[in-house]
Amino acid sequence: MPELRKDPIIGRWVIISTERGKRPTNYPASGKMILPKTCPFCPGNESATPPEIIAYRTDGSGRNQPGWSLRVVSNKYPALIIEGSLNREPIGIYDRMNGIGAHEVIIETADHAVDLVDMPKEKIKDVLWVFRERFLDLQRDPRFKYILIFKNHGEAAGASVEHSHSQLIATPIIPKRVAEELTGAKKYHEYKERCIFCDIIRQELSDQSRIVLETDSFLAFEPYASRFPFETWLLPKTHITNYIDTDIDIHIELAETLKDVLGKLKAGLADPPYNFIMHTAPVGSEYRDYYHWHIEIIPKLTRVAGFEWGTGFYINPTRPEDAAAFLRDLKVSRKAVAV
Numbered sequence: 280m281p282e283l284r285k286d287p288i289i290g291r292w293v294i295i296s297t298e299r300g301k302r303p304t305n306y307p308a309s310g311k312m313i314l315p316k317t318c319p320f321c322p323g324n325e326s327a328t329p330p331e332i333i334a335y336r337t338d339g340s341g342r343n344q345p346g347w348s349l350r351v352v353s354n355k356y357p358a359l360i361i362e363g364s365l366n367r368e369p370i371g372i373y374d375r376m377n378g379i380g381a382h383e384v385i386i387e388t389a390d391h392a393v394d395l396v397d398m399p400k401e402k403i404k405d406v407l408w409v410f411r412e413r414f415l416d417l418q419r420d421p422r423f424k425y426i427l428i429f430k431n432h433g434e435a436a437g438a439s440v441e442h443s444h445s446q447l448i449a450t451p452i453i454p455k456r457v458a459e460e461l462t463g464a465k466k467y468h469e470y471k472e473r474c475i476f477c478d479i480i481r482q483e484l485s486d487q488s489r490i491v492l493e494t495d496s497f498l499a500f501e502p503y504a505s506r507f508p509f510e511t512w513l514l515p516k517t518h519i520t521n522y523i524d525t526d527i528d529i530h531i532e533l534a535e536t537l538k539d540v541l542g543k544l545k546a547g548l549a550d551p552p553y554n555f556i557m558h559t560a561p562v563g564s565e566y567r568d569y570y571h572w573h574i575e576i577i578p579k580l581t582r583v584a585g586f587e588w589g590t591g592f593y594i595n596p597t598r599p600e601d602a603a604a605f606l607r608d609l610k611v612s613r614k615a616v617a618v
């Protein structure tokens with residue numbers, strides 16, 4: 280059973296999960312990804328993953344059979360596990376609880392060779408829509424306080440399987456990074472009675488210099504205090520606290536916007552490894568006035584090293600204005616690989 284332990288000094292929870300140590304990619308000496316001979320995410324290998332939670336099929340094929348275009352399964356090597364109770368308890372001055380949570384894998388396409396960015400926008404919309412479906416389902420579980428959807432693209436970003444996929448982890452506490460955003464946004468709201476994210480959107484639209492692209496409903500830009508070169512945020516332009524409240528009619532526009540942003544990063548930076556994270560409000564309605572869902576895309580172009588670990592400062596060698604100008608001017612064809 281994985282375990283959650285709380286750092287008594289700064290209050291950050293750590294997951295001690297020995298299950299994951301059993302992965303085939305466990306600390307390879309060469310630093311190279313060891314790929315399994317058969318891909319567990321390819322059609323025909325459904326038995327290599329835990330049973331499917333949900334799949335999109337149009338051909339009437341049965342569960343855990345080929346014929347799907349998108350498939351969600353539990354992670355075979357979960358960081359947190361779904362069965363059990365939290366059992367929070369003190370150990371002397373320390374705090375611990377059982378590693379209860381959900382850890383799922385969203386296999387975005389049946390085609391091994393196609394990345395998310397190259398999928399047709401209708402298929403990207405399906406991926407975004409299934410994120411919403413999983414949020415809706417998991418938020419009914421009272422043990423879960425937060426659900427994070429993320430994607431690791433490329434080995435340097437932490438992907439251990441080549442086949443395009445994203446992941447979801449539901450946690451029994453609100454993670455520290457999210458709590459920092461919530462606290463900051465709440466303080467701003469108490470003082471100004473406005474949403475900080477809405478104000479940032481207004482400011483970016485008036486400055487223009489950090490905008491990567493703008494559509495009717497979405498804005499992609501490089502944040503003013505970007506931690507990393509080409510760090511890119513994507514937000515709905517109207518105030519939407521929770522991702523689940525994003526309508527089906529703007530999902531196709533979101534898919535298109537995401538495809539364009541990822542396409543620019545891929546074309547301009549030679550298909551960099553990246554992390555994609557979706558920050559939405561925690562379960563509950565008290566964040567409604569001041570939190571605003573968004574996507575953060577962080578290309579892995581620099582390494583986080585001693586100074587960053589020691590201080591929490593990041594040294595960014597590229598001005599966000601220069602990164603935005605470069606991406607904005609890049610013309611990328613939207614031609615998709617058919618899947």
Ligand SMILES: [Zn+2]
Binds near residue numbers: 318319320321390391
């Ligand atoms: Zn595959």
Ligand SMILES: [Zn+2]
Binds near residue numbers: 475476570571
């Ligand atoms: Zn807002």
Ligand SMILES: [Zn+2]
Binds near residue numbers: 460573
């Ligand atoms: Zn965020």
